[in-house]
Amino acid sequence: MAKVRLSTEEIMKIGFFEKIANVPIIDCILNDERVAFIVKEGDVGAAIGKGGENVKKAEEKFGKKVDIIEYSDDWRKFIRNIFAPIQLEDVWVKRVGKDVVAFIRINPRVRRAVFGEKGKNLERALQILKRHTKITKIKVIIDNQKFKRKKARKPVNEEQQQEQAEAKQEVKNE
Structure with missing residues (x-):
C-alpha cells in the first residue's frame, strides 16, 4: 500500500472513529456529503458496531453519511x-x-x-x-x-499465448 497523505480534518475524523469503534482505520476519504473509512479485512463488522451504532454516532458527530469500506x-x-x-x-x-x-x-x-x-x-x-x-x-x-462479455479468446499460437501470460504477470507484479 502506498503512503497516504491525510488532511487535519481527516486525521481528526479517524481519531474520533477509532475511539468509538475500537478498530484501526487505514484511510479516510471526505467529500461534501460523505465520510468513508477504510478498515482492514475482517474489521468491517466491528467498525459498524452492534446495530450500526458506531456509524450512527459518527454520522451525528460529522453531520454526514458514513461509509465503512473493507480493504483487500x-x-x-x-x-x-x-x-x-x-x-x-x-x-x-x-x-x-x-x-x-x-x-x-x-x-x-x-x-x-x-x-x-x-x-x-x-x-x-x-x-x-x-x-x-x-x-x-x-x-x-x-x-x-x-x-454478455465474451470469454477471452484462446490464443492462436504460442507467441500470442506467451504475450497474454506476460501481460497478466505484469499487472500482478505491480
Missing part, C-alpha cells in the same frame, strides 16, 4: 467492497497502455447508484483505488442482457 489486497474484491451493497455483475483489471484499468460490468438498474449524482460515487471510488492500488481508471460497462 485482491483488487477485484476491494472494488466490490467500495461499491457494496451494490451488486456488480463482474469486475476485472487489465493493463491498457500505461494505465491499469478496472472494468466493472453492471446491470442497468444499478447505474444511478454506481455513478452517483454527477458521477460523484465513481469519482470517489477512483480516488480510493488510486490511493491503495495501481489502478488509474475505471470503465463501467452497462450489461444489457443481450450482450
Whole structure:
C-alpha cells in the first residue's frame, strides 16, 4: 500500500472513529456529503458496531453519511467492497497502455447508484483505488442482457499465448 497523505480534518475524523469503534482505520476519504473509512479485512463488522451504532454516532458527530469500506489486497474484491451493497455483475483489471484499468460490468438498474449524482460515487471510488492500488481508471460497462462479455479468446499460437501470460504477470507484479 502506498503512503497516504491525510488532511487535519481527516486525521481528526479517524481519531474520533477509532475511539468509538475500537478498530484501526487505514484511510479516510471526505467529500461534501460523505465520510468513508477504510478498515482492514475482517474489521468491517466491528467498525459498524452492534446495530450500526458506531456509524450512527459518527454520522451525528460529522453531520454526514458514513461509509465503512473493507480493504483487500485482491483488487477485484476491494472494488466490490467500495461499491457494496451494490451488486456488480463482474469486475476485472487489465493493463491498457500505461494505465491499469478496472472494468466493472453492471446491470442497468444499478447505474444511478454506481455513478452517483454527477458521477460523484465513481469519482470517489477512483480516488480510493488510486490511493491503495495501481489502478488509474475505471470503465463501467452497462450489461444489457443481450450482450454478455465474451470469454477471452484462446490464443492462436504460442507467441500470442506467451504475450497474454506476460501481460497478466505484469499487472500482478505491480
